Amino acid sequence: MAVLSVGVVLLVVFGVLGAAVPVPYVAQVPGPTFDTLGEVEGEPIISVEGRDRNEAEGELVLTTVGVSRAGLSLVEAVQGWFDSEVSVVPEETVYPPGRSEQETRDANRQAFLTSEEAAEAAALAQLGYPVKVAVRGLSDDSPAEGRLQEGDAIESVGGRPTPDLATLDAVLRSIPGGTTVPVAYTRLGQPGTATVTTRAADDREGSLLGVLVREQPTAPFDVDIAVEDVGGPSAGLMLTLGILDLVGDTDLTGGATVAGTGTIDANGRVGPIGGIQLKMIAAEEIGAELFLVPADNCADALAAPQPGLTLARVSDLDQAMTALEDFRAGRTPQTC
Structure with missing residues (x-):
């Protein structure tokens, strides 16, 4: 009888611990x-x-x-392992160490x-739309604020064509900071021109338009x-x-x-x-x-x-x- 009582107590203890103690797994x-x-x-x-x-x-x-959430209980983890619609995986595969949820x-x-x-x-x-240099966004205090916007394809700067990022960079390097230049662009298939006063570059010669750009196919719609x-x-x-x-x-x-x-x-x-x-x-x-x-x-x-x-x-x-x-x-x- 005493042995049975001890066994019951142990089962209760393990049950409580299994329901409360977290394990390093997520469902x-x-x-x-x-x-x-x-x-x-x-x-x-x-x-x-x-x-x-x-x-x-x-x-x-x-x-x-x-x-x-991170930290399943032992009982939850075991239940998940036997459920075909649940995948129990190590916590670190979802929440990398050193990074909060x-x-x-x-x-x-x-x-x-x-x-x-x-x-x-x-x-x-x-x-089949052509790849052009497109505006991805504007930097803080951009001189192009209100003139260029996300999605614009930059066709030329100061009258010089800018078909790719390398050419755009070369053109801007040749323009002193503080220069007012026309920037030709295409927006939703329609051509336009903006006048932008460039900003001097901090880490190289030349100037900046204050826009983030990428090469991507450009369509007459957004x-x-x-x-x-x-x-x-x-x-x-x-x-x-x-x-x-x-x-x-x-x-x-x-x-x-x-x-x-x-x-x-x-x-x-x-x-x-x-x-x-x-x-x-x-x-x-x-x-x-x-x-x-x-x-x-x-x-x-x-x-x-x-x-x-x-x-x-x-x-x-x-x-x-x-x-x-x-x-x-x-x-x-x-x-x-």
Whole structure:
């Protein structure tokens, strides 16, 4: 009887400790999904200025992974290990050591914003728009404030063409700080000229316009992406396809629900992501018929197939477009 009592006490102690003592793991679960052709709280995820958006009947859905707070209890961790819709992973894989949860969220959000830029560049390149020097933003106290704005393509400075970043840099190096120069630009397809008094450069000869610039394909319209509370770069592929559906010449979905994931760079290369199996669960739950899988994630995707969900292997934007074309035509896309 005494032995039984001791055993019961120990079970109670271990149960209390298991429920209270945190372990260095977090739980990942299928996160919310977003139709890049649709809206969130009445606002379009992808808005277009300078031309009308195409009417879209299908869905191009980006998938996400939800993450618990740091420090699961032992009981929660064990429960997660036996749940097919939960992935229990070491805390450091989600929250790197030396970085707070808020700092991690901020870094993930910045990665998402960077993926937006890459998605727009990849989509416009796919549509054949020319690469130009475009304004990415203005610096503090910019002399171009009110004259140039984000998205402007800088065509020339002081009458000298600036087709790329190297040429723009060379032109500005030859202009003394404090010089007033005409800056020719194209904004939403319309030419314009701004008069800017340059600022002297601190670390080299010449002057500055006070703008942040990048080389990117430039179209006679502007694309804006608005998705709050999503972090990381894995939405890149689906955002790219959403842009192409809304401003291109092809209905990519044929009215179906297509989901997927994958990073993308400005050259259209698709990269791997985390949580592929959880994202597939989310896709199956919303009735997706096709799921676009980054090529390097194929092994993990095949390990946990979802009923009725066709997998298409993609390593770049061209392969994604081919997979969608095959799917619309009733053919089986290249699978994992």
